Amino acid sequence: MDAAAFRQAGHELVDWIARYLEEAERYPVLSRVKPGEVRDAVPPAAPDAGEPWSAIRDDVERIVVPGLTHWNHPGFFAYFAISASGPGILADFLSAGFNAQGMLWRTSPAVTELEGAALGWLRRLLGLPDGFEGVIYDTASISTLHALAAARQAVPEVRERGLAGRPDLPAPRVYCSEHAHSSVDKAVMTLGLGHHGLRRIATDERFRMRPDALAGAIEEDRRNGMTPLAVVATVGTTAVTSVDPVPAIADVCARERLWLHVDAAYAGAAAMVPGHEETLAGCDRADSLVVNPHKWLFIPFDLSALYCRRMDRLEEAFSLTPDYLQSREPGGARNLMDTGVQLGRRFRALKLWMVLRYFGADGIRRRLAEHMRLARLFADWVDADGRFERLAPAPFSVVCFRANPAEPAGDLDDLNARLLDAVNATGEVFLSHTRLDGRFALRLAVGHIRTEERHVRRAWELLQEHLDRLHQGPRPA
């Protein structure tokens, strides 16, 4: 593809994306394809002869777009809504153009140094102290894996001898709440601690880890000859966005000499907003903390930031330099390959730097505050309507609720599951669900940069209309 062809295709593509974003509401949020439909539309083998760009582009519209669930739709309220902001898309485009690979400082000094600088900006915006150094990974799951790998360095000679076949080692344990993300399970399994190496701690009536239960579990495990290693506290749990009491958990960790990792993947961003600084209270005492700018900071997927006060531990766990990668850099420059499993890494910092500059801290704060206002508004509607009830506090931009009409026709879980399907089938909005205290809960998460009050209002109208319809309809067979 020569420069002229690239220029033409590129301009066209930018126009296409601009129109797609502008008209995202034209598409059904949730893809309507059946399993296998996209696969069957693609020939089983790659073409022998190259094809014209125009044919490829047309197939994007014909094959790919119908198979997309539109995360760019302002009616996307499922999971955690994420945003491909304009400056973020352009930054990723540019990053692909550079194709810079930041394994070593010298393989692109800008990748390493802009990462440090942009993570420093974000750290200050979140109110975390200088002692935290940052590193960018793809996802929170990988950030947490690395944090727990650093914590695992407390096991004697673990780097050299591993964990298997060592009768000298008492079983290591990691603790998190019942509501912690499954990425903690995957991390302990990957790190060779086994799933039994994770102990889940009971939560209180507001879904927060109980520090007394944590202390009790640690004491019991020590009595039984196990070795407590680390605690993962969550600020903004995935299902209900509850916040574990980090200050009290930090006390336990200090007393017991355990690594404290904070998973603030979604809610960490809220600490930027005036009036919400307390979101990360106590996190200055954590050993590591993960926040996902790709979740609620308008950075296109993917970009996760791990902050660590013991970067030396992380490097102890992973630095390993074959001869061909040995490099002596002036001034002790850092090589990002030493901070994790992967060797090569993309230039993700570019989008963090560009997005923070484009919106400015105030622009981001204003948008986050607006999302929280919209969630409160929705929560108020739920609270004021006798046919619905809220199932958890809504401290950020997520509301958990369910329909609970006076005389439900049949099982409430079933009614709510059918209500969710009906509302999602409209294509106008997409909500997801969770289970709280054994009950099927609907979940509305505001977080897309183009979501306005009218979209939240529409979600509420659809819920009411479809509840009327289902509730009056025949009982399920």
Ligand SMILES: *Cc1c(COP(=O)(O)O)cnc(C)c1O
């Ligand atoms: C979303 C989420 C994760 C996982 O995020 P990925 O970046 O997709 O790995 C982990 N923890 C919490 C609390 C989350 O909300």
